[in-house]
Amino acid sequence: DAMVIQNPRYQVTQFGKPVTLSCSQTLNHNVMYWYQQKSSQAPKLLFHYYDKDFNNEADTPDNFQSRRPNTSFCFLDIRSPGLGDAAMYLCATSRSRTQPQHFGDGTRLSIL
Amino acid sequence: QKEVEQNSGPLSVPEGAIASLNCTYSDRGSQSFFWYRQYSGKSPELIMFIYSNGDKEDGRFTAQLNKASQYVSLLIRDSQPSDSATYLCAGYEGGTSYGKLTFGQGTILTVHP
Numbered sequence: 001d002a003m004v005i006q007n008p009r010y011q012v013t014q015f016g017k018p019v020t021l022s023c024s025q026t027l028n029h030n031v032m033y034w035y036q037q038k039s040s041q042a043p044k045l046l047f048h049y050y051d052k053d054f055n056n057e058a059d060t061p062d063n064f065q066s067r068r069p070n071t072s073f074c075f076l077d078i079r080s081p082g083l084g085d086a087a088m089y090l091c092a093t094s095r096s097r098t099q100p101q102h103f104g105d106g107t108r109l110s111i112l
Numbered sequence: 113q114k115e116v117e118q119n120s121g122p123l124s125v126p127e128g129a130i131a132s133l134n135c136t137y138s139d140r141g142s143q144s145f146f147w148y149r150q151y152s153g154k155s156p157e158l159i160m161f162i163y164s165n166g167d168k169e170d171g172r173f174t175a176q177l178n179k180a181s182q183y184v185s186l187l188i189r190d191s192q193p194s195d196s197a198t199y200l201c202a203g204y205e206g207g208t209s210y211g212k213l214t215f216g217q218g219t220i221l222t223v224h225p
Contacts, residue, residue, distance in 0.1 A: 040218075042215035042216065098143060100146055102158060103148075
């Protein structure tokens with residue numbers, strides 16, 4: 001089945017230790033998104049790629065970066081995680097910027 | 113700041129009843145609206161989308177859109193305990209934030225047997 005796959009499902013890292021989360025898709029969608037979701041809050045958009053065109057939200061911390069080496073893969077890099085970065089990180093894809101977004105299962109990030 | 117507001121919850125309905133979830137939005141440029149269901153600890157799951165004024169039905173779910181009133185709703189008929197979840201309303205922004213999906217804060221629905 002075509003889908004959005006996030007790895008790992010759970011990630012534990014130490015305060016200040018860089019971490020990379022990955023997302024892959026078999027839907028061949030042009031747009032890929034990264035969201036951060038904390039408990040009892042709505043998903044918060046961090047970045048999105050329309051094809052290779054990168055769009056960064058104004059309030060996304062500089063600590064967060066993203067790479068999309070090809071259509072299928074997208075990565076979220078957190079350079080120096082702080083305790084406040086503990087959250088669920090969600091990857092989503094859509095065919096275009098008006099079409100439904102389909103989410104992966106998410107990566108739950110914990111900071112020690 | 114473009115906003116999507118959902119009616120206050122949590123909402124509790126008995127099994128078999130109709131659950132009504134409501135949402136208003138501030139961006140008149142928004143054209144596409146979505147309802148996501150999110151179980152605790154899981155990722156959002158798309159259950160309905162609507163682009164045109166009127167009603168759209170899919171099984172037990174009906175989405176309604178009224179662009180003049182800037183209002184979106186979701187009706188769940190014959191509610192089941194398995195429908196208990198947080199429901200997120202979302203709409204794409206227009207203008208300079210084109211392509212950004214804005215979510216409401218969510219409504220927690222509990223369906224009790």
